[in-house]
Amino acid sequence: MTSSIDAPAGGKTDRIVSDRVTVRFCGDSGDGMQLAGTQFTNTSSVFGNDIATLPDFPAEIRAPAGSLSGVSGFQINFSSHEIYTPGDRVDALVAMNPAALRMNYRDVVDGGIILVNEDSFTKTSLQKAGLDSNPLEDGTLKDYRVFRIPMEKLNAEAAGPFGLSNKAVNRCKNFFALGVVCWLYERPLEPILQWIERKMGKAPAVADANTAALKAGWNYGDTVELFPHAYRVPKANIAPGTYRKITGNEATAMGLVTAARLAGKELFYGSYPITPASTILEELAAMSHLGVKTFQAEDEIAAIAATIGAAYAGDCAATGTSGPGVALKSEAIGLAVMTELPLVIVNVQRGGPSTGLPTKTEQADYFQAVFGRNGECPVPVLAAATPADCFDMAREAMRIAIEYMTPVILLTDGYLANGAEPWRIPHVADLPRIHVHHPTNGNGDGHFMPYARTASGSRPWAIPGTEGLEHRIGGLEKQDVTGNVNYDPDNHQHMVDLRARKVANVVDTIPDLTVAGAADADTLVLGWGSTYGAITTAVERLREKGRHVAHAHLRYLHPMPANTGDVIRRYKRVLIPEMNKGQLLLRIRADYLVDAKGINKIQGKPFLVSELMEAIERAIDER
Amino acid sequence: MKAQVHVEQLKPADFASDQEVRWCPGCGDYAILATVKKVLPLLGIPRKDLVFVSGIGCSSRFPYYVSSYGFHGIHGRALAIASGVKMANPQLSVWVATGDGDGLSIGGNHLLHTIRRNVDMTVLLFNNRIYGLTKGQYSPTSELGKKTKTSPHGVIDYPLHPISVAIGAEASFVARTVDVDLKHMAMVLERAARHRGTSFVEIYQNCNIFNDGAYTYATDKATKDDTRLMLEHGKPLIFGTDRNKGIRLNGMEPEVVELGGSVKEDDLLFHDERAAQPSLAYLLSRMHYPDFPEPMGVFRAVERPCYEDRLKEISRTDRPTSEGDAPLEALFNAGDIWTVD
Numbered sequence: 002m003t004s005s006i007d008a009p010a011g012g013k014t015d016r017i018v019s020d021r022v023t024v025r026f027c028g029d030s031g032d033g034m035q036l037a038g039t040q041f042t043n044t045s046s047v048f049g050n051d052i053a054t055l056p057d058f059p060a061e062i063r064a065p066a067g068s069l070s071g072v073s074g075f076q077i078n079f080s081s082h083e084i085y086t087p088g089d090r091v092d093a094l095v096a097m098n099p100a101a102l103r104m105n106y107r108d109v110v111d112g113g114i115i116l117v118n119e120d121s122f123t124k125t126s127l128q129k130a131g132l133d134s135n136p137l138e139d140g141t142l143k144d145y146r147v148f149r150i151p152m153e154k155l156n157a158e159a160a161g162p163f164g165l166s167n168k169a170v171n172r173c174k175n176f177f178a179l180g181v182v183c184w185l186y187e188r189p190l191e192p193i194l195q196w197i198e199r200k201m202g203k204a205p206a207v208a209d210a211n212t213a214a215l216k217a218g219w220n221y222g223d224t225v226e227l228f229p230h231a232y233r234v235p236k237a238n239i240a241p242g243t244y245r246k247i248t249g250n251e252a253t254a255m256g257l258v259t260a261a262r263l264a265g266k267e268l269f270y271g272s273y274p275i276t277p278a279s280t281i282l283e284e285l286a287a288m289s290h291l292g293v294k295t296f297q298a299e300d301e302i303a304a305i306a307a308t309i310g311a312a313y314a315g316d317c318a319a320t321g322t323s324g325p326g327v328a329l330k331s332e333a334i335g336l337a338v339m340t341e342l343p344l345v346i347v348n349v350q351r352g353g354p355s356t357g358l359p360t361k362t363e364q365a366d367y368f369q370a371v372f373g374r375n376g377e378c379p380v381p382v383l384a385a386a387t388p389a390d391c392f393d394m395a396r397e398a399m400r401i402a403i404e405y406m407t408p409v410i411l412l413t414d415g416y417l418a419n420g421a422e423p424w425r426i427p428h429v430a431d432l433p434r435i436h437v438h439h440p441t442n443g444n445g446d447g448h449f450m451p452y453a454r455t456a457s458g459s460r461p462w463a464i465p466g467t468e469g470l471e472h473r474i475g476g477l478e479k480q481d482v483t484g485n486v487n488y489d490p491d492n493h494q495h496m497v498d499l500r501a502r503k504v505a506n507v508v509d510t511i512p513d514l515t516v517a518g519a520a521d522a523d524t525l526v527l528g529w530g531s532t533y534g535a536i537t538t539a540v541e542r543l544r545e546k547g548r549h550v551a552h553a554h555l556r557y558l559h560p561m562p563a564n565t566g567d568v569i570r571r572y573k574r575v576l577i578p579e580m581n582k583g584q585l586l587l588r589i590r591a592d593y594l595v596d597a598k599g600i601n602k603i604q605g606k607p608f609l610v611s612e613l614m615e616a617i618e619r620a621i622d623e624r
Numbered sequence: 625m626k627a628q629v630h631v632e633q634l635k636p637a638d639f640a641s642d643q644e645v646r647w648c649p650g651c652g653d654y655a656i657l658a659t660v661k662k663v664l665p666l667l668g669i670p671r672k673d674l675v676f677v678s679g680i681g682c683s684s685r686f687p688y689y690v691s692s693y694g695f696h697g698i699h700g701r702a703l704a705i706a707s708g709v710k711m712a713n714p715q716l717s718v719w720v721a722t723g724d725g726d727g728l729s730i731g732g733n734h735l736l737h738t739i740r741r742n743v744d745m746t747v748l749l750f751n752n753r754i755y756g757l758t759k760g761q762y763s764p765t766s767e768l769g770k771k772t773k774t775s776p777h778g779v780i781d782y783p784l785h786p787i788s789v790a791i792g793a794e795a796s797f798v799a800r801t802v803d804v805d806l807k808h809m810a811m812v813l814e815r816a817a818r819h820r821g822t823s824f825v826e827i828y829q830n831c832n833i834f835n836d837g838a839y840t841y842a843t844d845k846a847t848k849d850d851t852r853l854m855l856e857h858g859k860p861l862i863f864g865t866d867r868n869k870g871i872r873l874n875g876m877e878p879e880v881v882e883l884g885g886s887v888k889e890d891d892l893l894f895h896d897e898r899a900a901q902p903s904l905a906y907l908l909s910r911m912h913y914p915d916f917p918e919p920m921g922v923f924r925a926v927e928r929p930c931y932e933d934r935l936k937e938i939s940r941t942d943r944p945t946s947e948g949d950a951p952l953e954a955l956f957n958a959g960d961i962w963t964v965d
Contacts, residue, residue, distance in 0.1 A: 047960050192960050245961045255955065262952055269712055289939045291951050294711055299737035303704035306697065310708025313695055314716065336698050426956045429949035465693040465709070465716050468672040473641070473687050475696025485643065486688065
């Protein structure tokens with residue numbers, strides 16, 4: 002972080018110009034920290050900073066108030082240059098209660114800012130947080146700049162006069178805290194005020210109270226002379242265009258509906274609510290005017306079974322879930338492989354196994370995606386690298402599904418799903434169309450052969466309602482060409498080979514693996530999925546330090562790009578960071594006979610840049 | 625059913641596929657297949673618009689034997705696959721062939737939820753009270769005490785009654801028929817197919833290999849008039865070889881009474897398949913041999929909007945889908961956007 006003192010900003014306080022700041026809001030899960038964080042993100046992105054966010058919330062909707070397990074946090078990194086991660090350490094922490102403070106203060110940089118809601122530091126809430134003494138007074142926070150603000154009292158004065166109950170008034174305190182932080186970092190309030198009007202306009206008292214709390218927070222910062230300095234993070238210098246903030250799940254939903262429209266089709270999305278995938282279903286449910294049909298099924302299996310039925314009948318079809326749901330869908334994925342129908346299965350990965358860590362991120366479903374079915378059951382697998390990349394990869398998944406008549410698995414994860422970044426809005430006309438062909442004529446002596454092959458190994462997508470092409474498909478082994486049930490040994494081997502070859506052929510229509518980094522690098526860091534941001538930043542900084550490191554990132558996991566072997570064999574050292582025990586690592590070692598090494602973190606949290614830098618340097622210095 | 629267009633009159637043979645039928649000789653499934661093929665030409669639906677969907681089991685081979693579109697799915701999931709087909713293209717006439725294991729055991733959840741949604745399709749549940757394809761294990765409709773390969777000491781779980789289950793899920797059309805009574809089956813299947821909504825038909829089906837004679841009481845010429853009660857809308861519940869017995873309500877319970885003497889026809893229960901409340905249909909579904917004659921025919925046939933109609937309604941009342949790139953551009957640019965020059 003580079004800083005310089007700038008002229009006073011409006012008020013009496015100097016503003017220090019800073020190129021990159023990380024703020025974390027934390028409090029009880031009922032304190033509205035996700036909302037405060039989202040609003041802060043919105044106004045920062047509208048202001049013109051590059052942003053990356055990391056929401057972190059408990060699985061319980063309302064854990065016991067004030068408890069450690071109920072702490073919810075939202076971290077945002079905003080910057081005047083390009084950034085790829087939500088930041089390792091926190092420059093400013095907002096803690097709404099003792100439990101939140103206790104769980105988060107260690108992540109604050111030395112000398113960093115801690116804003117606490119002083120009113121919440123009562124004997125009872127200290128006890129609930131398991132604290133024997135008050136950290137505001139016992140020296141715990143001596144390395145930080147602590148600002149004690151009576152937020153509840155000040156909020157009550159501001160939001161009180163609108164006729165709301167005491168409880169409802171107190172709920173506005175997240176906007177008071179947001180107001181203070183907006184002042185501290187010179188964020189415009191207009192986008193937040195517009196949001197309040199949009200969302201709360203129908204309940205004017207609630208809108209007025211929140212508006213008053215927000216402004217009171219800002220004015221408090223401006224007038225009390227509590228802060229010796231305030232900060233300014235100038236606009237980022239990013240590529241021209243129109244931008245919006247986007248989360249991974251929003252991008253996935255938009256990618257799917259865009260793919261359907263680019264294919265000239267309706268989108269069918271069958272799903273069963275599951276964290277952290279549910280918001281894809283919620284997003285798409287509001288897009289019926291774009292030709293989207295959503296089906297909230299009775300269970301995970303029904304969700305994919307209906308999706309398969311819709312694909313058979315000619316819709317662009319997709320289902321979304323998380324790892325436990327994919328486990329339930331596995332038999333049906335096999336059915337889609339056997340019937341060779343186009344559909345997309347989105348797995349927003351979370352911590353496992355079993356119910357695991359529903360709200361935390363992990364990328365331990367690689368094996369499940371690539372191998373996790375009975376029989377020889379190949380499926381193309383894609384992985385998005387950033388929240389906005391979910392838009393491109395969702396379209397790619399549907400493109401491959403239709404072109405090759407196959408189910409395709411798209412892996413994202415909880416970090417991408419809920420994390421946000423600016424998205425440069427594309428022009429629809431610039432996006433490639435997806436070509437669909439439904440035959441209307443027979444393809445064999447006046448008969449229809451549903452399992453005749455095209456050059457790519459695909460089969461025709463003949464849909465019910467087409468005269469003369471009536472045919473039966475199912476999960477039993479198919480006879481080549483005719484598609485009739487067949488148990489002949491040679492035919493089975495032939496069909497297993499055909500299905501494998503078809504999926505292998507996908508390599509012909511995917512881009513090569515590219516490498517970021519100098520030609521003189523002798524170490525390659527190979528990643529996949531949401532580790533993109535942390536690896537990119539770590540490798541850039543290591544190169545600045547003079548380390549000979551390069552970075553390649555796989556977005557196509559199966560099949561892998563044709564040049565993957567050539568790329569990784571060029572380097573003396575291949576390091577594979579993963580939020581699992583080394584799943585891609587096993588595959589790379591097996592497929593390419595390269596002595597790659599893993600860097601593994603399975604804590605429900607993304608890699609910190611510093612962790613990666615350390616691990617990479619250690620690996621380099623080892624030999 | 626939708627999709628009724630004027631087509632050249634087809635014959636039952638036109639609905640036979642080129643696949644060899646592979647049920648055991650003497651299986652009740654043959655009669656069901658023959659009857660479906662007999663009913664299909666009456667409906668005026670072209671083959672291209674018919675889709676038969678199934679799960680796993682003997683009954684689930686059905687789609688291979690009909691010359692329409694067909695989908696042989698995985699165990700228990702036929703109704704979910706069929707729901708997807710219907711939602712994607714409501715013009716199609718969708719049929720499901722399932723069994724007591726496929727439909728009520730592994731697929732029980734989908735049966736309940738498809739019925740409650742009232743997705744327009746015709747569900748034929750072949751009930752032979754046994755697992756046939758896996759060779760003779762007990763099913764969820766096997767009687768208490770029944771000895772099978774997996775219940776050598778007799779079944780100890782209480783059976784499900786398919787009609788009660790369907791009515792419990794508020795099915796808009798519920799009927800029962802039996803494999804050997806071809807005329808009755810044809811009547812029931814035609815009505816089921818013409819009903820809009822989920823039509824649920826339980827077909828008593830004999831498995832002559834693993835559960836032979838399961839329904840002899842209801843099919844034997846000598847006894848069937850006393851063990852079955854043929855339901856007719858608006859008519860009193862009368863049965864018996866001499867049509868001299870009836871069902872009367874005693875408090876909340878049905879009872880068998882002899883007609884004549886003090887009991888008149890007007891004292892009997894009258895069948896009302898269109899009753900808004902499913903109570904009467906449910907009461908009928910609880911009548912079992914040997915305490916009661918078992919009702920045959922249509923238990924319930926009420927009009928309710930279908931799921932896919934409501935789905936379509938959403939699209940219509942939302943904004944109409946406009947063509948071109950404009951709607952996507954609007955979606956992308958919704959909310960807070962900013963421009964970098």
